[in-house]
Amino acid sequence: MPRVLVDRFTVPDAAIDINGHVNNQEYIRWMQDIATAHSSDCGWPLARYLEVKSMWVIRSHFIEYVRPAFAGEELLLATWIAGMDTHTSPRKYRFVRARDGKTLAEAETLWVYCDATSGRPAAIPPEVREAFPVVTEATEITAAIAARR
Structure with a gap:
């Protein structure tokens, strides 16, 4: 079970918008996609949620864009669970350019567990x-990303 999942x-080209960089919708x-993959890797694929008649739904997204991403660039996308309340769980994300380790965007989604x-x-x-x-430890997140560079 990966505590921090990092995809490379x-x-x-299809992700590029009229401004010549990655469209905001692509980030979402x-x-x-990575949240679903992380859930599966943690033992909770879609089929298991269907068995127990539960699901996660999104209440909100927050994305801070730091630098643009362009076609052909290799990116690393990390995700991890940042907390767990009674009904909700914030999940965080970091987009990093693989060649230089620069952060391109940081994001958080508030997921709600539902019947x-x-x-x-x-x-x-x-x-x-x-x-x-x-x-919650920044060093763990940074180390997981660095291991994929």
Whole structure:
């Protein structure tokens, strides 16, 4: 179970907008993709959520863009669980340019655990809490990213 999941990928031409850099929507798509992958790696793939009739939904996104990303650049995208409340869990993300380690964007999504039948928020059960360790140490996050460079 990875505490910090780091993915490495190349920005495709299709991700570029009229301004010549990565479109904001792409960042959100990549964030959702890595969150799903991290959940699976922690033992909670989509099929398991369906079995227990639960799901995570997004309440909010916050993204701070620091530098632009361009087609053909190799990026590292890291994600980790930053906390766990009764019904919610903030997940953080960092986009880093692989060649020089510069941070391009930092983001956070507030996920709400819900009953899939009613769509209403539900208490996060112990088996879900135990599967997702909370990471708060900056050194752990930095080390995980550096290991993929």
